[in-house]
Structure formats: C-alpha cells, structure tokens
Amino acid sequence: MVGMISRIADNALHLSITDQVAVRAYIRNLLIFPFPDPNQAEDAIRVLKDGLQVTLSQLPYLAGTLGPADPQAGKIPLSYTDDIPDISTLFDYSVGKDSLKWIQENWPNYEELREAGMPPSMFPGKTFAPRSLRNLDGMESTIAEGKATFNGFAVPVMGTQAFFIPGGLVLSIYVHHSVVDGTGLSVFYKRFSENVRLRRSGQALRPEDHSTPRRQVDTRTSTPRLGHPAPACPPYTTRKFDYAKTLAPDTKCSGKLFIIRAARIRDFRDSLTGSVKTNTKLTVFNVLAALVWIHVTRARAPHLKGYEETNAGIAVDVRRKLKPALDKEYMGNMAIYTKATLPIEDFVAEERVTNTTLIPVIQSINTSISNVDNEWVKDHLSFFSTVPKFDDVSLGLHFSFGTDLFITSWMNFGAEHEWDIPGTTSRKPEFIRKPHSAEDGGVLIMPRRYEEDAPYEVLIQLANEDMARLLNEVGGLTEWADKVV
Numbered sequence: 001m002v003g004m005i006s007r008i009a010d011n012a013l014h015l016s017i018t019d020q021v022a023v024r025a026y027i028r029n030l031l032i033f034p035f036p037d038p039n040q041a042e043d044a045i046r047v048l049k050d051g052l053q054v055t056l057s058q059l060p061y062l063a064g065t066l067g068p069a070d071p072q073a074g075k076i077p078l079s080y081t082d083d084i085p086d087i088s089t090l091f092d093y094s095v096g097k098d099s100l101k102w103i104q105e106n107w108p109n110y111e112e113l114r115e116a117g118m119p120p121s122m123f124p125g126k127t128f129a130p131r132s133l134r135n136l137d138g139m140e141s142t143i144a145e146g147k148a149t150f151n152g153f154a155v156p157v158m159g160t161q162a163f164f165i166p167g168g169l170v171l172s173i174y175v176h177h178s179v180v181d182g183t184g185l186s187v188f189y190k191r192f193s194e195n196v197r198l199r200r201s202g203q204a205l206r207p208e209d210h211s212t213p214r215r216q217v218d219t220r221t222s223t224p225r226l227g228h229p230a231p232a233c234p235p236y237t238t239r240k241f242d243y244a245k246t247l248a249p250d251t252k253c254s255g256k257l258f259i260i261r262a263a264r265i266r267d268f269r270d271s272l273t274g275s276v277k278t279n280t281k282l283t284v285f286n287v288l289a290a291l292v293w294i295h296v297t298r299a300r301a302p303h304l305k306g307y308e309e310t311n312a313g314i315a316v317d318v319r320r321k322l323k324p325a326l327d328k329e330y331m332g333n334m335a336i337y338t339k340a341t342l343p344i345e346d347f348v349a350e351e352r353v354t355n356t357t358l359i360p361v362i363q364s365i366n367t368s369i370s371n372v373d374n375e376w377v378k379d380h381l382s383f384f385s386t387v388p389k390f391d392d393v394s395l396g397l398h399f400s401f402g403t404d405l406f407i408t409s410w411m412n413f414g415a416e417h418e419w420d421i422p423g424t425t426s427r428k429p430e431f432i433r434k435p436h437s438a439e440d441g442g443v444l445i446m447p448r449r450y451e452e453d454a455p456y457e458v459l460i461q462l463a464n465e466d467m468a469r470l471l472n473e474v475g476g477l478t479e480w481a482d483k484v485v
Contacts, residue, residue, distance in 0.1 A: 014211035020390040031429040035169035040423030051196035069150035074391035110167030117485035125435035130159035184331035186413030193417035222378035237396035245401040253438040279370035290361040299470040313406035340368040352475040399441030415447040
C-alpha cells in the first residue's frame, strides 16, 4: 500500500542525475525534545500540523509520490499537486496509553534517557517509524528501512509522526533520499521549524519553481572529448558489486554512539598543525574520521588477514565546489562520495595508536576531500549521466562485513533550528537520533548544536564481535570519548 493523500497529481518534479543515483532509501531522523506536561500535547500537535501544512504548501513536492521506475532507464518520477487540503496521511501522532500503550508502560522517562545520553538502542525503527510509511509495497522492510525497488511500486516522499514518551516528544521525520540529501533535509527543517515557531497556518501565496534548479545541475557535466567515454569515478560502479564477506551474513550487529568533548578534539587538532601536511585547512572532521577509520579497522583486523587495503568512502557536499557555486539552500542531492585508500598494515603496525599511525591517515582523508573541485564534480556528473540504468549505480565499497567503511557527517545541520513547540522546555531539539538499526560498516557524525562546548557524537555500526574489540582497545576510541551509549 501507499499511504498518500487521495488526489490527482498535476505536477512533476524534475529529479536531477544526482537525485536519480542517490541511495533509494529514506533518510530517517528523530528530533527529541523535553515535554514534561502531557496536557499540552494537543496544542503541540495543532501547531506542528499547521506548521507542516504551510511548509508543504511552500515545498509541495514533499507531499508527492515517487515511482514506479522506468524499467529501461531506471529513472524515478516524482508527481505531486500544488493543492494540499489535508495532511492527515503525512502527519500522524500518538498520545496516551491507548495509542502507544507499549511505550507508555515500558519506556524510561525523559530525564533517565537524558542522563544516559539518549542511547540509540532506545529508539528502534520498529517503534518510531511513521505509521504512514509502514508496510509499503516494494520496500525491503515493513518499517521503511532499506531500499525501495520502485519496480512497479510507488512510495510517499515523506512521512512524519509525533510520539509522546513519558516526559518527552519524539518528532519522527522520514524523507526519501532520492529527493533530498542531508543539507536539503536541513533546509526543510529550517522552514518547518520557522513556520512552527511563528505559528503560521494556511497556504503559501506563491508556489516556487522547484524543477529548474535541478535541471540546471544536469547541465554541469564536463565537456566530452571526442572518442573518450566519461571518466570512471570510484568508488561508484555500475557493475553488479559482489564481494566475499569476512563474516557470515547473519552475524549480529550493534550501534554505539561515541560522545567526544569538543575541546578535546579541537585541542588535539590544533596540536597537529605543525606536524600534518594537508592541502587544505585541517578540520575536526579530518581528525574524527581518521580516528574512527583507524580504530574500526583495528577492531576488524582478526578477520582481515589476506586483505591488503582498506577504503573510507566520505560523503562531500559539493554545492560550493562547483563554479559557479550552487545556492547553499539547494535541496536536491549534491553529496557525492570520494574515497581514501591505505594499506591495512599501516593501521595495525603499532601496538597502541600514536601520531605515527594517525597523521598519515589524517593526510589521506584531507587529500581525498581536497581533490573535490569543479572539474571533479563535473566528471562525476558526466559519469552519472551516461550510465545505462540509474539504479545500476552503487558504491563499490566492501563496507558490510568487509574491509571498508563509509563516513557521513551531519554535524552541521538540523540541530540549530528553533521550533518553540508548545509544551517543550527547549526551543531546539535536545537530541537528534537516527532510528536504531543493526548494520555493519556505517559511520555517522550526528547533528551538533552550535554551542561552543556541545560535544561531537559519532554513531558507529559494527558486527558485535568487532564492536567489543572497538570498545575494549587499550588507547582506543573509547578513551577519546566521555561517554559511549
């Protein structure tokens, strides 16, 4: 089934080539607020619903439908209407024991969860997936996790639900990655939160032109040279990508959040300035990514014997890399993966990690990101535009039970927007979490508040046996963290 508003779609949003090759799955976020007085739940729901109504009148394609895909080219269409009279199928809510008895009877209160650091394991997708996105045809799971096939099926662009837990509000927002990337989602949050904060209601006066900016992305390809195909662009591949797994496919996995004090990571970065030779300014991300890559590889080392190299796929927002740059609030997909590669032996040579191991890894990460410039982006756009089928494009990384990992940073979006929802005692979400799921090889740096002392939160998902080694390594990542949850 497709949980959509029943109406005839009269518009189509053009999806750019980068939209078409993005992973065909939902970006899943939980915005978590303190909410001590349940008597204000109805006011909160009314304001959220009104705010979403206005936001969708500004961005009506988010209330649209994706798919089915063209079987020849693998291209996904997006259809929508400017008229959004009712958003009840896009915004749901759960209040009180009758609607979510299990949460009310079994959930710790908000203060306990806050004290524990809002553990990701307490926010599983099976509980917090929006009701409108459950049991969709063509999805890999019944709770909107994994990929959508679009093989004869269509799915909603987004779904939202407000969950009231004891002492708290969890705003669950799922938006399909074929339509937005992390920056685009942050722009949506900016508009949604502003409309909630200002208590707006009704419809926007003029719908914007949403397709032209995405069509313009398609014109940014590099000029083809006569007789030369579009350049290969690793880590992307169009071939069927199979590889021998280093662990059994049914190996149990877990996710842990490493909470690292901002001052510690900044001070360490500053201490390296004279030692590290980088093409561009040394960043906190360079250091965090290097620490994670090193210690995850060391944790996996017992089953990497016989393998020579490890790769880190790193998502780079290329809006400002293009010349001329795209608008910083361009909402379509412009996060493209680059890749850093190093010998595994370099990661495990020392009994305990020192700067001797760390500095070359930082330099490799910085170089891979620094190489992303206008021509690099245009070459990738050319590669994407010439693939036989869009849905054949994938990341050629051995990240699941393999040698590699992929690293995505959300640290600069989502957490700074003020909502001022009735009943909350914080104008901004106190925590942002990804619904908990068990996977291997994914690293996500979570959204971070702009306060100077706000910590960095790094979500790492690994096989249980590797996670145990990661947590127990002497001089390892745990010793960098103030808390692991």
